[in-house]
Amino acid sequence: MVVPRGSRAHPTILAIVKAIAERHGAQLTLDKSERLGGLAATGRFL
Structure with missing residues (x-):
């Protein structure tokens, strides 16, 4: 999930x-996402 630069990740979505x-x-x-800009959330399943 990447949230574009300048916008805000809604806390509910992140939760x-x-x-x-x-x-x-x-x-x-x-x-942060260097390629797309903004916030990147990465899930790593163990």
């Missing part, structure tokens, strides 16, 4: 993504 990742044993990482 949903985090809850899904945790429920499935994944690790959620938030970082």
